Amino acid sequence: MQRLIDISDLRVAYGSTLVLEGIDMHLQQSEIAVILGSSGCGKSTLLKTIIGLVPPSSGRIEILGQNFLELGAPDRHSLRRRIGVMFQYGALLNSLTVGENVALPLEMHADLNPILVEDIVRTRLHLVGLDHAFSLYPTELSGGMRKRAALARALSLDPDILFCDEPGAGLDPITAAGIDRLLLTLNQSLGTSIVIVTHELLSIERLDGRLIMLESGQVVFTGSVAAAQSCDIPTVARFFNPGVEE
């Protein structure tokens, strides 16, 4: 099966502070990968490094068959068209309506008839259950709606890989479960490969993807949810049984 992401021996440091070291991970076609770990373990840094927002100190990041770190600006730009990112707080542009936010990547990257753009946007919003929000501004949306709108924008260009940073953070359990269901539907129906950063147990169980667990900037476990739940590595066991004393 084709590897969409292939990372080897990745090292990231902020000044003299080492954040990630010796990271090896991969993502296959139509797979869901869940990066998990306790707060401050480097999950979000890993995500930002993969999408090119944080430069690594060393290592190799191959995305969709191209070495991301060796690409020039135009090639990086065209590679980024093939990935979608849903940020933790949505990162919608507040000066644009939800419809305009979702249309933005389409308008910037494709020369399409405006009516067709509107139909694509409405289809996307319909997919995430926000048909009524087309003309609303982000400030008029609830937290869950903002996340769904952000998801619709991330999906605008039909990305090969979708990255989600803490999709359920700050949401009530019902809305968070709705977002997870939506991600599963996208994965199963559109075949979108998804990388999710989270530390929410319920969400991890629902998504049932391949887990990549970090601890102090290093990968301590890779495998299925079932394997993690029966794992005897102390860090993994503590994470999945937080109330149980060792």
Added chain:
Amino acid sequence: MSQVHSDAHALIFSGPITLDTIAALEAQTRQHLADHPLSALQVNLSAVTKLDTAGAVFLRRLPALGQAQGKELELSPPPPTLQSFFDFIRLPPATTSRPENKQGRLESLGEQLLASRGRALSFLYLMADLTVETFAALYKPKGMRRGTFVEQALAIGAQALPIVALILFLIGAVSSLQSAAQLRQFGAHIFVADLLAIGICRELGPLMTAIIIAGRSGSAIAAEIATMKFTEELDALQTMGLDPLRFVAVPKMWAMLLCVPLLTIMADLLGILGGVFIAFTSLEVAPGAFVVRALEALLLKDVLTGVIKSISFAWIITLIAVYRGLDFKGGAAGVGRATTSSVVASIFAIILLDCFWGVIFYLKF
């Protein structure tokens, strides 16, 4: 290679139908529809090799596209490998556009007037609250953090001094040059000192200082309060039993009321110094003679009126900045709007107040 061609009864699509190909396919489809003699056509999708969401939406829209050109189009199923994806992507049932504003002009004018009345009332309430709190806090400074006033005074006064000094020095110099060009024709260039001293102390010193402070400190106050509102810091203060107005706005008002008059006096001196510099370098007037002449021309009233004006300018700049900050709506763009409108409204208010003081101090009834 994606393309569309037609036979006797159908439009036939082949190749990938994706975001990258649909713009060209749409143009080709329109051409085929225009050229085809039949009014009802099948759309054959059996040779489509790839679909994405944009492509599926394009195909779903084809009947509407045909209808616009007087053709009836019927979609045939895509290949089995793409069928489930094609079934998943459906156009929403009804596309409701942005609701149109159907208000008449009179109605919208009325609405605007009512909104203006509301804004004016809330500004007046804030004016009363902030003014009362400013003086009340002098006697009972509870609810304010120690050291805030000094921090604000440094930011508003000390840090603004270099820019105020430089601008007023240059204004004094330019004013001297301009007036000397006229007065020299009558051999009266020594009167440049009178003109400059009176003009700077009565008018230019207070006015220019206030405009600089409105742009520099007024905007900062509006942005800070708007951001605090956005990040719920003001709500947090309230839940801690603190009055946001007293905690945030009163130290700024005090700092403005103290620093703007002091800056104005400094500005007056620097403006006159600019004149001294020009007199010495280009008017052949000795600095000492220029200063003596300027002091003879000045009355205490000229300096005092400038200081009184500057106090009122400080009060209105702070009031408007606090109001615009509290009136903030929206996200990052809202902070920008609050800042801009604070500066524009402050400058307008400063000019209005300046006219008011001009009438009070100098109009002979």
